[in-house]
Amino acid sequence: MTVSKKMESIGKILDHIFSPMVSMGLICLTLVVIYNAMVRFLPIAPDQMAWTEEIGRLLLLWIAFVGAGVITKDEKHFIIDIFTKKMGTRLRLYCLVAGDFLIISFLILLVWETIPVILDQMGQMTSGAVELPLGIFSLSLLAGSSIMLFYVIGKAISNFRNLLIETPGDEAGQE
Numbered sequence: 054m055t056v057s058k059k060m061e062s063i064g065k066i067l068d069h070i071f072s073p074m075v076s077m078g079l080i081c082l083t084l085v086v087i088y089n090a091m092v093r094f095l096p097i098a099p100d101q102m103a104w105t106e107e108i109g110r111l112l113l114l115w116i117a118f119v120g121a122g123v124i125t126k127d128e129k130h131f132i133i134d135i136f137t138k139k140m141g142t143r144l145r146l147y148c149l150v151a152g153d154f155l156i157i158s159f160l161i162l163l164v165w166e167t168i169p170v171i172l173d174q175m176g177q178m179t180s181g182a183v184e185l186p187l188g189i190f191s192l193s194l195l196a197g198s199s200i201m202l203f204y205v206i207g208k209a210i211s212n213f214r215n216l217l218i219e220t221p222g223d224e225a226g227q228e
Contacts, residue, residue, distance in 0.1 A: 056210065057207070057210060057211070057214075060203075060206075060207045060210070061207075063203070064126060064203070064204065064207060067126075067200060067203065068123065068126060071119050071122065071123050071200060072123055074115075074119060075115075075116055075119055075120045075123055078112050078115055078116045078119075079116055081112055082109060082112040082113060082116060085105050085108050085109045085112065086105075086109055088102070088105055089102065089105035089106065089109065092105070103181070103182035104182045104183050106182070107180050107181065107182050107183045107185070108183065110190070111185070111189065111190055111193075114190055114193040114194075115193040115196075117193075117197070118193040118194050118196060118197025118198070119193060119196055119197045119200065120197075121197050121201060122196070122197040122198070122199070122200025122201045122204070123200065125200065125201045125204040125205060126204045128208070137149075142219055143216070143219050146212055146215055146216040146219055147216065149212045150209065150212050150213050150216055153205055153208060153209035153212055153213075154209065156201075156205050157202065157205055157206060157209060160198050160201055160202040160205065161202065163194070163198045164195060164198050164199055164202065167191060167194050167195045167198065168195065170188075170191055171188040171191045171192055171195060172188070173188075174186060174187040174188035174190075174191055175187075175188035175189075176188075
């Protein structure tokens with residue numbers, strides 16, 4: 054089994070795990086925010102539920118970072134491609150490979166620097182109302198960055214292969 058086939062099968066597993074997780078998180082976030090609004094503005098409960106704000110914040114972080122990782126698979130991030138569209142295929146591939154390298158470098162640095170923060174927060178600090186370790190909040194950044202890193206590495210391998218098989222006589226602007 055080739056590397057790209059293995060990465061594709063692992064990517065499908067990740068997608069089956071994290072896509073529903075993001076969807077369920079969004080549903081839960083909606084319910085928590087609605088409940089918080091009802092408790093705050095309607096005389097339903099005698100006291101405000103402080104946990105709703107913390108859980109809402111936690112869900113929002115996980116949805117944002119894991120969701121960013123999930124959409125990386127389909128390359129649905131916001132990009133500005135006005136210059137690369139005018140480039141020839143070979144030059145465009147060089148730019149894509151260079152961009153992939155920069156993104157991979159940044160994500161590796163992000164993962165590397167997030168791990169000690171999480172370990173420090175898990176052992177020492179807790180949130181106010183729910184008393185969850187604060188590392189659970191930061192763990193969303195590690196999860197999302199790791200998912201993004203996996204998909205960007207797969208895309209970089211594909212772009213690099215395309216660069217190797219592309220004919221060298223390609224002119225700028227031609228497709």
